Amino acid sequence: MKFRIPSEHQDGHIAMKIILIGGILVFIFLFFSALTMKRALKPDETQRVTVGKHQTPFDGTRAFQDLERIVAFGPRPSGSEALEKTRDFIVRQLEAAGLSVRRFPFEAATPIGKVNMVNLVGIIKGTSPDIILIGNHYETKLFTDFTFVGANDGGSTTAWMLEMARAIGPTRQGRTIWLCFFDGEEAFKTWSREDSLYGSRHLVETLKKSGELSSVKTMINVDMIGDAYLGIHRDPDAPKWLHSIIWDTAERMGYGKHFSRRGMTIEDDHIPFREAGIPTIELIDFMYGGSVIDHQRTWHTPNDTLDKVSAASLQAVGDVIYNALFDIDAYLDTIK
Numbered sequence: 001m002k003f004r005i006p007s008e009h010q011d012g013h014i015a016m017k018i019i020l021i022g023g024i025l026v027f028i029f030l031f032f033s034a035l036t037m038k039r040a041l042k043p044d045e046t047q048r049v050t051v052g053k054h055q056t057p058f059d060g061t062r063a064f065q066d067l068e069r070i071v072a073f074g075p076r077p078s079g080s081e082a083l084e085k086t087r088d089f090i091v092r093q094l095e096a097a098g099l100s101v102r103r104f105p106f107e108a109a110t111p112i113g114k115v116n117m118v119n120l121v122g123i124i125k126g127t128s129p130d131i132i133l134i135g136n137h138y139e140t141k142l143f144t145d146f147t148f149v150g151a152n153d154g155g156s157t158t159a160w161m162l163e164m165a166r167a168i169g170p171t172r173q174g175r176t177i178w179l180c181f182f183d184g185e186e187a188f189k190t191w192s193r194e195d196s197l198y199g200s201r202h203l204v205e206t207l208k209k210s211g212e213l214s215s216v217k218t219m220i221n222v223d224m225i226g227d228a229y230l231g232i233h234r235d236p237d238a239p240k241w242l243h244s245i246i247w248d249t250a251e252r253m254g255y256g257k258h259f260s261r262r263g264m265t266i267e268d269d270h271i272p273f274r275e276a277g278i279p280t281i282e283l284i285d286f287m288y289g290g291s292v293i294d295h296q297r298t299w300h301t302p303n304d305t306l307d308k309v310s311a312a313s314l315q316a317v318g319d320v321i322y323n324a325l326f327d328i329d330a331y332l333d334t335i336k
């Protein structure tokens with residue numbers, strides 16, 4: 001995933017503008033450095049998730065055990081043997097939970113050539129055929145100069161989705177749930193519209209063609225939610241109702257401090273769905289490790305390992321989404 005940086009126009013008096021903008025940027029930088037110095041240097045221990053009594057059938061410990069098995073497959077870039085093993089594991093777990101699984105294989109044109117990819121969808125059959133889609137990416141970013149196991153980035157959500165399948169089970173009252181495991185979220189070279197989000201872009205196009213996209217009523221995307229120092233960012237572009245349901249649920253369940261008021265615009269697998277007109281929200285903790293410095297040390301580095309993530313964080317997000325789904329159903333009933 002990536003920050004969205006607004007484009008700038010440059011014309012006339014360029015030198016003057018550069019000096020002026022440069023000055024302003026230096027000022028802003030110094031101002032915010034002073035403000036966030038503490039946050040930049042040291043993780044805030046209160047951001048470590050603690051879990052009391054079980055509030056839902058979602059079991060963070062069981063999710064963490066799956067995460068250990070997924071990480072043990074090693075680096076799992078698109079097209080790799082390790083990702084094929086991960087896929088087998090995902091399908092086995094979903095089927096063991098009683099879900100039916102759909103495979104959407106495709107060939108992606110990437111900057112490193114053609115790569116075979118597969119989106120997987122686990123289906124929880126609802127009493128309504130309308131769909132609430134929960135998405136994540138299950139591959140890890142390709143790095144050739146170091147070993148990247150993506151315990152948080154790619155791993156955590158994959159395990160979390162499998163536990164969500166078990167927690168809800170094969171059927172439910174309300175809308176049908178699609179648990180989508182996207183391949184090819186990460187860029188192979190430099191993030192761009194063409195080099196990123198291969199799986200989610202492909203699924204949106206496929207569902208458009210099959211006529212199924214109109215059944216998808218909302219989409220929740222999860223990414224990097226395993227961080228032991230959990231702070232999910234507000235998605236400034238999500239519809240208010242969807243945001244409120246999730247944040248209110250978190251507050252009610254005692255996880256309020258892990259669902260931040262700080263907004264961050266991130267490009268991720270929800271974007272193709274949002275561009276297709278579907279209400280979407282991105283749930284991401286893009287301050288991995290709880291401080292700016294920790295984030296830099298861990299995100300897309302060899303340090304994205306199991307010791308940086310926790311069962312409690314998986315539990316917190318699991319509890320919140322498990323319960324929020326009831327309110328999402330109730331809200332969608334009112335706008336039918």
Ligand SMILES: [Zn+2]
Pocket residue numbers: 001141153186300
């Ligand atoms: Zn990533």
